[in-house]
Amino acid sequence: MRFGEILGSSPAMQEVFRKVERVAGTDITVLVTGETGTGKELIAREIHNRSPRAKGPFVSINCGAIPENLLESELFGHVRGAFTGAVSSKPGRFQVANKGTLLLDEIGEMPLALQVKILRALQDRTVTRVGDTANEPVDIRVIAATNRDLEADTKAGHFREDLYYRLNVVHLLLPPLRDRGDDVVVLARYLLSRYAQELLSKVRGFTPGAISAIKRYHWPGNIRELENRIKKALVLADKALLGPDDLGINSDELPAILTLADARERWQRQYINEVLSLNGGNRTRTARDLGVDPRTIFRHLEREESGAGPDDILPPGDDTGRLP
Ligand SMILES: Nc1ncnc2c1ncn2[C@@H]1O[C@H](COP(=O)(O)OP(=O)(O)OP(=O)(O)O)[C@@H](O)[C@H]1O
Numbered sequence: 500m501r502f503g504e505i506l507g508s509s510p511a512m513q514e515v516f517r518k519v520e521r522v523a524g525t526d527i528t529v530l531v532t533g534e535t536g537t538g539k540e541l542i543a544r545e546i547h548n549r550s551p552r553a554k555g556p557f558v559s560i561n562c563g564a565i566p567e568n569l570l571e572s573e574l575f576g577h578v579r580g581a582f583t584g585a586v587s588s589k590p591g592r593f594q595v596a597n598k599g600t601l602l603l604d605e606i607g608e609m610p611l612a613l614q615v616k617i618l619r620a621l622q623d624r625t626v627t628r629v630g631d632t633a634n635e636p637v638d639i640r641v642i643a644a645t646n647r648d649l650e651a652d653t654k655a656g657h658f659r660e661d662l663y664y665r666l667n668v669v670h671l672l673l674p675p676l677r678d679r680g681d682d683v684v685v686l687a688r689y690l691l692s693r694y695a696q697e698l699l700s701k702v703r704g705f706t707p708g709a710i711s712a713i714k715r716y717h718w719p720g721n722i723r724e725l726e727n728r729i730k731k732a733l734v735l736a737d738k739a740l741l742g743p744d745d746l747g748i749n750s751d752e753l754p755a756i757l758t759l760a761d762a763r764e765r766w767q768r769q770y771i772n773e774v775l776s777l778n779g780g781n782r783t784r785t786a787r788d789l790g791v792d793p794r795t796i797f798r799h800l801e802r803e804e805s806g807a808g809p810d811d812i813l814p815p816g817d818d819t820g821r822l823p
């Protein structure tokens with residue numbers, strides 16, 4: 500399934516597309532969150548392209564990449580003489596985005612002092628240039644993006660609560676690639692054919708081993724990582740089909756495939772723990788609910804404490820509980 504430039508057939512992405520369709524026609528502020536490389540900027544552009552503002556500009560500013568002392572002028576502009584080097588008056592991104600959409604990217608990196616000014620700009624739809632006193636009206640739609648947990652930042656006092664609520668009118672959460680099922684394979688094939696042309700590569704596809712590795716790998720850098728690994732392989736590999744090693748995926752980075760007995764045992768342990776927790780740790784009641792002898796529950800708890808079992812063969816750091 501193709502949604503503009505965005506590929507995704509998984510239920511999680513279909514849900515995102517439905518939400519985008521519903522908000523695109525409005526001027527509602529949207530907060531886009533998701534891990535790095537999940538397509539936050541792509542989604543923001545898609546919202547713009549599907550909106551009545553599509554003929555207007557799409558302007559993006561990376562709030563984390565600009566030094567704090569320059570950020571205010573970048574956002575709101577400045578007047579001549581506002582600071583050393585301000586030889587002429589200059590509009591900021593808010594003014595440039597007039598009649599269009601402004602993406603405040605990496606909004607979580609915005610310094611607290613500027614958060615107040617952003618809030619005011621969103622509330623009044625006016626901005627004031629650095630060194631100026633007059634307000635300029637701006638007609639913009641704002642989209643904010645971040646890979647941070649803004650709610651947690653708010654609780655920790657790093658992000659203003661009032662701004663958080665202002666931005667979070669509609670929340671779009673982009674799922675990590677590993678939660679998108681077979682989308683990863685569709686994306687891999689799409690990226691391969693797209694860049695093979697561009698890079699004049701003779702690679703035509705993936706080996707079955709590569710497909711399996713792509714499905715099992717954890718993809719911490721999400722679609723951007725997939726894209727980069729494929730591009731690199733296209734440039735370096737001198738063959739028709741890319742294997743897992745061309746993609747730089749080592750088998751020791753992949754979660755082990757469990758035997759059926761180990762998988763069954765692991766599932767059983769998880770399930771007993773769930774029912775125990777539902778019963779507030781009461782062993783007798785849990786045993787009754789599960790239709791087993793209470794001694795089974797005791798043995799289970801003993802083993803949990805000693806930490807033995809098939810979980811041990813997972814690579815360190817994989818705490819997702821995913822089954823391969
Ligand atoms: N569903 C998708 N279909 C096709 N291409 C995608 C998809 N999602 C992301 N991409 C591509 O992956 C790359 C990363 O996407 P994007 O820059 O939008 O991610 P991001 O979430 O903004 O990342 P970061 O947090 O690092 O800024 C881009 O080249 C984008 O075109």
Ligand SMILES: [Mg+2]
Nearest residue numbers: 539540604644
């Ligand atoms: Mg981005």
